[in-house]
Amino acid sequence: MRSRDIYSFIFILLIAGIALSIVFAPEGRWLFNRNVSVRLGLDLRGGTQVLLRAAEPVERSIMQTAAGVIERRINGLGVAESVVQLSGDDRLIVEIPGIDNPEQAIETLRGTGKLEFIDTRGEFLAPGTIVRTTGSPNPIALRPTATVTGTEEITSTEATSPTVPEGPIYESITDGKDIDLNSVQPPQIAGQSLQNQFAVPFAFTGESARRLEQFTAANIQRPMCIVLDNQVFSCPVVQAALVGGRGEITTSTRQDAEQIYTQLKYGALPVPLQVESSRTVSASLGQGSVDASIVAGLVGLLTVALFMILFYRLPGFLATVALLLYTLISFALYQLIPVTLTLPGIAGFILSIGVAVDANVLIFARLKEELRRGRSLNASIDAAFVEAWPAIRDSSVATLITCTILFMFGNTFGVSLIKGFALTLGLGILLSLFTSMVVTRTFLHAINPLPFAQNPWLYELKDAPGMRHAREAA
């Protein structure tokens, strides 16, 4: 072995060692406590991904505020590894992995959480009624929705146009912004009646508290309604002037109370959000896909290894070792970067095995030609790599171009699945350049001085004049 080859051999061993230490890192922690556990996408672990869009035209800064509120609410729900991401000017992508009822969680996150006291001018409104208020005169729930029949083309973009809904507008006494977030307390059992009731206490401050005090002082023995997101919750009768703006919102189930608590505690959303698209996958379906992918990956790898060894013999065996190293480094990279593994992502990886092999196939085809021409093994190895390089380079670049375009295309929400495929395939191409041009070459050079390697049969040849000379010389 030449000294250059010894260095690259050491380099390869080093890389393999690092990759091993990442893939088998205890408890998914690596150097400096970096999290290198395998990250599975929603399609593999189950969960939900939604695209939320502002129901009315907004500025980006308002959406940033909304993203902040949603993030705090998610943390309040205690969901790990969720994602809240701004997309374009008026959209949010929210991902919630592997919990039991992800749709319910999304509803909690999405609720505006705008709490108001309204002046109903003496009327009692039934709980659940949707009302218009001066603070929020145009609730989504009252807007006419597009009437769609059958499977016709859906032109629901007009459905969100601010057509004026019917019904009286009630005067808002308080402004949802003035809620004192510290005053919002977890649901408590309000045990006044036999039936359990759950209450979430809250308090208004500032201007709203002052107006509430004025209003209640002037309207003793008259009803006043508590409205959350334009829905009436209760209409208590004012007994005395309300000082300090305190109140509570009561529900009959703990679940509802918890939902309201989360929405109030972390502030109201500055803008109502609509669900434009959603994808939900159950955890069991995800687990099934993981199992299937592992089997497919192993079978694929094994068949390719068998094929390479049967067809290319010694170089094929070396390429198989390089392929195992390739798989190891790939997974180490996925965990280090990190790359979230999705089903298309795994397909991209398995496909990239084919690409990795292709580079080797190109090189071995050249190697055989050179050996047949009578060059020595050593010279043939060098010539094979030099001659195969332009084709490997050009084809890799062409595939990388497509991967880049796929990745950019994957930024469109509707097709975000594609991103994983583009990423693993692209990484695979770059990595296969390393394994074929460096690893396989080093391995070939490493076996070159060994006497048994000078045997034409191992290269699928009847005769290699160059080797004959080498054997005779030895």
Next chain:
Amino acid sequence: MDKLVKLRYWWFALSLLIIIPGLVSLAIFGLRLGIDFSGGALWDIQFVERAPGQLDTERIRTIFAAQGFEGALVQLTESQVDGRTVASAVVRSRSLSETDPESQRQRVLSALSNEYGQVNQQSLQSVGATVSAESTRSAVIAVIAACVAILVYLTLAFRRAPHPVRYGICAILAMIHDVVLVLGIASILGVVIGMEVDALFLTALLTVISFSVHDTIVVFDRIRENLINRRPTETFDDIVNHSIVQTLPRSVNTQLTTFFTLMALILFGGESIRNLVLILLIGLISGTYSSIFNAAQLLVVWENREWNRWFRRGAQPGAEAPAT
């Protein structure tokens, strides 16, 4: 083996034989668009208390219609729960309401479980009209951008060879061959087995494009090399033929290894990516074929300016072939 180039019009004819039925199907039936591109919702529901064969598509349709999803398409399948085979249904309906999707979803599920006992929602995807329109637009842009970028790169990569633009255009023509072939087959499969064109299909298509170019580059690279070491007696036809023969083992072997990995994915890789892999498989075979039997052959047609002959001698087999 030395007649590969001579028989070029037969190869073009073979391509047309596969492409034309696909084009006809495309013209008549078009593509069956999935919810990614046309909007709508896709429900995958497991009926834990029912065995396969105990469900009725019409009944499920009516239940969906009663909850405001008229005209839903129901497809019965089966799935495994704890080693037991139970009935499942994949239902395609219009998309969920934007303002209150959750109560809509719960109404449908409880209506279904009233009728059939316990139901599990395995997956549910809903894509609104604006999102699907955006996806479609970016899909078209992505395919065009990929073509242009590859054309530019190929022209640069082959700038030392005579007529570099030719290599780029012939590679693109071979690529269009693969795209049209895959689209045509997708259209036929849409009619026959109801396969839908979704985001994953587009992924497969773009991958086919890049692999097609990949194969073409390997053949062109040999032609480029052999042109440099050209002997005076050799014609351009000979060189191309010689180059194809030299690269044939590589093409076959690469095709085989990719074939193995894709077969493993089809057989064991799970339901949801089966269409992706099927399209990849068809596309990759087409890609290898078109690189050897179309792209390289078109170089010969161009070099000899054979179109002058087509009109003088009247129609030959596959005279329209360059268009594919």
